[in-house]
Amino acid sequence: MANIVDVDEGSTWSFLDNEATDRALAHRWRSGQNRRSHQVILSHAYRRPGHLLRWIELIACRKIPNASRYHAAVPSETLIVTVAQISPEPGDVRANARSAAALMIETADAGAKLLVFPQLSLVSYDLELFTDPSAWVTEDDPRLDVVRQASAECGVTAVVGAAYRGPDNTAWIASLAIRPDGEIQVYGKQNLHGVERDLFQPGDKIQILDIDGWRVALAICYDAAVPGHAAEAAGLGAEVYAVSALYTQEEVRRIDVHSAARAMDHRMYAVVANLAGRGPGWESCGGSGTWHPDGTRLSQARTDPGVFTMALSRSELQALRDKDALAGNPRTALVADTWT
Structure with a gap:
């Protein structure tokens, strides 16, 4: 299990595996959350080149398979x-x-x-x-x-x-x-x-x-x-x-x-x-x-x-x-x- 802390929102996102992380990164991009958070998460993605292509593909397709496998520590505003x-x-x-x-x-x-x-x-x-x-x-x-x-x-x-x-x-x-x-x-x-x-x-x-x-x-x-x-x-x-x-x-x-x-x-x-x-x-x-x-x-x-x-x-x-x-x-x- 890996955690990524969102420095702007003060929430922690937990992921079960690398594939789940990719899905969550795509979700964060699609959900319109702020760019500073994106920069933190993007840097995490770039440190994992084997999964970057899949992440970009998910964003392009606007689909997140098995999205319920990740969770937010705080409820969403919208x-x-x-x-x-x-x-x-x-x-x-x-x-x-x-x-x-x-x-x-x-x-x-x-x-x-x-x-x-x-x-x-x-x-x-x-x-x-x-x-x-x-x-x-x-x-x-x-x-x-x-x-x-x-x-x-x-x-x-x-x-x-x-x-x-x-x-x-x-x-x-x-x-x-x-x-x-x-x-x-x-x-x-x-x-x-x-x-x-x-x-x-x-x-x-x-x-x-x-x-x-x-x-x-x-x-x-x-x-x-x-x-x-x-x-x-x-x-x-x-x-x-x-x-x-x-x-x-x-x-x-x-x-x-x-x-x-x-x-x-x-x-x-x-x-x-x-x-x-x-x-x-x-x-x-x-x-x-x-x-x-x-x-x-x-x-x-x-x-x-x-x-x-x-x-x-x-x-x-x-x-x-x-x-x-x-x-x-x-x-x-x-x-x-x-x-x-």
């Missing part, structure tokens, strides 16, 4: 998040996984570390599909290999929506966070809606992701309509509330009110990926986007499919939480965990 508003192929897990992988490459080119897909993005929202066993996925489902590979190559965590069958035969509407190191973190929708209760069981706990030192809570659709869900996530230190959803034409106001309220009440960013298109009994209102911790909407999609990227600022989040604390209403302290 987290770039992309939401995908898509219209999946009904019931076709394999095709939708391939489409997700392609979007991950596009997301990586924009510098994003997190890509959030809508509710049931691997199959679309049609509850009649789930009489077919092929519409369900498991954690080791080979149809997800293309997403795992893209995550490893691009260094992007993808949150895809699925009908999930657990090892104990638990049936969830789930968000599967597929990480660059191959790990999958599974979150089951806790607040089921209508006839979903006939097919699925509620999830057992909130899932918090660590993305570049940011704490990201996962939510699925009606979870965002239940204030206690976001309150619990905030209590666990969430700084971003990432919602995979289906909001319909009749719910244009709901998507904005839910997201703005969750963001403002708990001083965290809210990001929502809504389905596009239509399905049995519904037509999407679009409107995917990002909300600031002060409740302001930062981005808004129309109704057509697309990907939408936003940079989230830790300093702006901290400033609002500091202001609340001075007013006698302290919010959850920002968590500065070391990556492990």
